[in-house]
Amino acid sequence: MKSYLSLVPISAKVHKRQNRMTLMCIVIAVFLVTTVFSIVGAIVDMEKTSMIGSHGYWHISIQDISEDVAEQIRSRSDVKTVSECETINAGVDENYYIGSQRAVLYGVDESWVTDIWDFLEDGTYPESDTEVIASANIKNTLGVDIGDSITLNTPSGSTEYTISGFGSHDLEFNDMYDAVTVYMNRGAFSELCLANNVEESPVYYVRFSTDNGVAKRINDIKENYGLTDEIVDENTALLAITGASSNGYAQALYPLAAILFVLIVLAGVFMISSSMNSNVAQRTQFFGMMRCIGMSKQQITRYVRLEALNWCKTAIPIGIILGVVVTWVVCFGVKYGIGGEFAEIPLFYVSASGIVLGVAVGILTVLLAAHSPAKRAAKVSPAAAVSGNAQNGAKTRCTKIIGGMKIDTALGISHAVSARKNLILMTGSFALSIILFFGFSVGLDFAKALIPSTRSWQPDLSITSDDESNSVDKNLAAELSKVEGITQVYGNMALLDVPAVSEKGVSEITLVSYEEYMLQCAKENMVSGDLSKLSGDSNYVLTIYDARNPLETGDKVQVNGTELEVVGTVSEGLFEDDITLICTEETFERLMGDSDYALLNVQIADNVDKNKIVSSIRSMMSENYSLADYYDTNKDNNAEFWGIRLAVYVFLAIIILMAALNIINSTSMSVAAKTKQYGAMRAVGMDGRQLTKMITAEVLTYAAFGCVIGCAVGLYLNKTIYEAFITAYFGEIWHIPVREIAIILLFIFASVVMAVHAPAKRMRNMEITATINDM
Incomplete structure (x- = not known):
């Protein structure tokens, strides 16, 4: 050796x-x-x-710059491509139609189709000014294919184009607004702008050669070309994933x-x-x-x-x-x-x-x-x-302090607290497992707040009028409720930018009506106040929590000469990004004079033929109505919601498993380390039952200290994360997670029971002489 x-x-x-x-x-x-x-x-x-x-695969978009600046950025060695894009009728509120559907028009160069979005499903980029790429949903609505002609109706007249391909870009957008999109080259788009007196203002999409060091590159471009934050937008979704978002x-x-x-x-x-x-x-x-x-x-x-x-x-x-x-x-x-x-x-x-x-x-x-x-x-x-x-040089003062207990319990607690370093390590180990559990459990609430399709009132289909007014016939709701496969029909009246007067400085609000179903759903999201006052024709309203909304429960707002009192605040609802007041249908009709709906929402059952239901609804709709389809988006969002929850559950299960194995392992090793002490106890008359109680008391001491510290720090971390990432952005109020507390404490003390069993049995079954001589 x-x-x-x-x-x-x-x-x-x-x-x-x-x-x-x-x-x-x-x-x-x-x-x-x-x-x-x-x-x-x-x-x-x-x-x-x-x-x-x-x-899209772009990192930043830049507007209001010259072609020369765009070309200079394009020539940089760290830039893969700079693509040009411009839109007409992006808000789907102008008179551009293909057939009966509103049309959104894009003027793009080829790299926007191939490098930025890569959405071309079939066909080719439109090389000539008479060709366009059409959104895939136009196949069903018009029954056309590549090589067929479509007519675009604009305020200046009609223009015929040949379909050169189909794209999957803006599928969700088209479903939501019952619209179609067409993509043409820059030449054709410029001609269209000129004919309709639309001023061209292209946006340049920049994709860097790699995703590394993107934040530094963005700052370099801003500094070198004198670009302000107002004209430079980040692709936040992509940059957040790669860790480069500002x-x-x-x-x-x-x-x-x-x-x-x-x-x-x-x-x-x-x-x-x-x-x-x-x-x-x-x-x-x-x-x-x-x-x-x-x-x-x-x-x-x-x-x-x-x-x-x-x-x-x-x-x-x-x-x-x-x-x-x-x-x-x-x-x-x-x-x-x-x-x-x-x-x-x-x-x-x-x-x-x-x-x-x-x-x-x-x-x-x-x-x-x-x-x-x-x-x-x-x-x-x-x-x-x-x-x-x-x-074993610990003093016996702890035993004296707890001298009122039975000797086995007192000795167990004394063993735990007398070795201070071991107590800190054991307690810290248990506490950190609990803290991790509470830290990760916020992910369950985050998934619910982040994905709107989990809301009980989320519609699968929505009917609106083309002029976005309260003109959807109320009687249509009764007809739709008779369609097989439709489970719920509910409508809302709404007016945006309604003049208002408030001590909080609010000058405009969005007023929306809730009928009985929506009011029942609102109970799930009450932050404060009393929902029961909101019934019939009254001057009571709710408001929706938003960081930009100063209104709170108890505030009063004058609308159309009537003073309304805010009797409650909900965390989510329709038009939640505005300063919104929610009232009953009767109150809305009295204040605004409208009696029909702005939105008529439909929920349908699972595993039904959606297309058949959509066809039935369209046959009942007026020609000046639009049908927004959220069904597939809701299904995808719901799958994403459960996927996120499953990932969080896996993390929590791993943490719980770690805590359980740690308790079992630490208890076994702690008992093994005190083998001679337990042997001495057996030698002076301690029986197996007392030995088990002593080991149990020791482990419960570690667990109790760990649970107190872990729950205190863990709940503080849970509350801090919740308020920073959920309350501040989604309005949900943090509540003590009683269920999570019960789960982790149950697992901790169940682990204690399992941890004590094997070591105690081993000590009871070991011969006294062998116990004393064991190393």
Whole structure:
């Protein structure tokens, strides 16, 4: 043997059974990090693909610049392409029609079709001024194909074009507004602008050569060409995914992710350190003997650290493999079980960053965790080799304080609190698991707030009038309710920009009526106030929470000469981005004089023929009505909602599993470290039942401290995240998550019960003499 360090692999073989729990702790820590970041990586890749499909592969758009400036930006080495685009009738409120449907017109160059959006499903880019790409929905509405002619009706007259291809861009937009879109080259678009007296104002879309360093490149372009923030827009959806967005909401998410990452690392450090602390405590006599034969304190310290790194050779690969396998299972589940946007998730995804972080965190946590046990082992004196136990120097004052309890309970609590360092490690380990649980559980509320299709009143189809007035016949609601497959029909009257007077400085409001169904749905979203006052013809209204809405419950607003009192605030509703007041239909009719609907909304059953229902509705509609279709979008959003929730549930399950295994592991090792003490107790007359109660009291002490600290800090973190990312943007009010508290406490104390069983049984069944002589 050339070095004391040569004993490390020998010791690992001899103490294989004792080291098993420590190895498991390292595996869990690596597994947690690898799984979390691999799943996040797979979701980020999926979201990037989805964002490119729905928002385009561009990084910034620039308006109000000259062609010369655009050409200079295009010539930069870090720019892949600069594409030009301009629209007419983007608000779908002007007289541009193809057949009976409103038309939105795009003037684009070829790179906008191929590099920025890549939406061409069939056909080619329109080379001549008489060709256009048409949105795919025009196939069904007009029954046309490539090579056929369509007539565009504009305020200046009619123009005939030949279809050169079909595109999938703006599918959701067309469904929502019952519109079609056409894309023509810049020459044809300029002719159209000239004929209709439309001033050209193209927007330039910039795509960089890579997604790396985008924020710096954007700032360089702004500085070099004197561009202001007002004329430069970011593709926030794409940049947020790649971590380059300057959007305030996106930027706030980055430090949150960093905090959660640090918490994960700390949870691993506490768990492994607690395990190693117990491991070292079991081998006090071994380290004393090493000191007797000449090993120095520094050598002992190096020995413990090398031993910890030796465990990494086995534990880290196992943790990474388990993490990758679980990631594949989750990806498979959301891809084929949920579908929708999650159908794009990579199936056998291997995250290089997840693996690197798993390895780094495994080594880092082991080195950090080994620091304290290494120092403790180095302090063992040669005299400890004779006694075999040097760790029990704690004072007995705790036993005196709790002297009113039975001796077994008092001793258990005394064992827990007397070893302060072990108490901190055990308590910290439990607490961090609980804090992580509360931190990740906000994701469930975030998914609900972020995806509107989860609202109970979300329509599948909406009928509006072409002039956006309150002119949709009320009687149509009764006719639609008779159509098979329609489950709910409800209407709303609405007026925008209604003059108002308020002490809060509100000068214009949006007034919308709710009928009985919508009022019942509003109960789910009440932030404050009393909804019961809102009935019949009254002067009571609700308002919708928004950061820009100063109105609160109790405020009064004058509308059309009538003073209205705000009796409640809801977190979401129709026109929630405006300063909106909600009243009953009777109140709306008295104030505004309108009696028909601006919106007639329809919800349909699952697994029905939507196209058949749409055809039935169109046959009942007036020619000056439009039908917006949200059905497919709602299905995709619902799938995305459950996909996000599933990912959060997986994270929570991993955290709960980590907490349970940590409690079981730590309890087993703590009991093993005190084997001689328990043997002495058995020798002086303590029976098996008392021994079990003593171990239970010790573990419950750790759990109680951990739960108190974990719940206090975890609830504060939960509330802070909720208010920063949900209340501030969506208006939802934070409430104490009673269900989550009950779940985590139930699992913690169930884990305590399981943790006590095996070690207590082992101590009861061990012979007293063997217990005293056990090392």
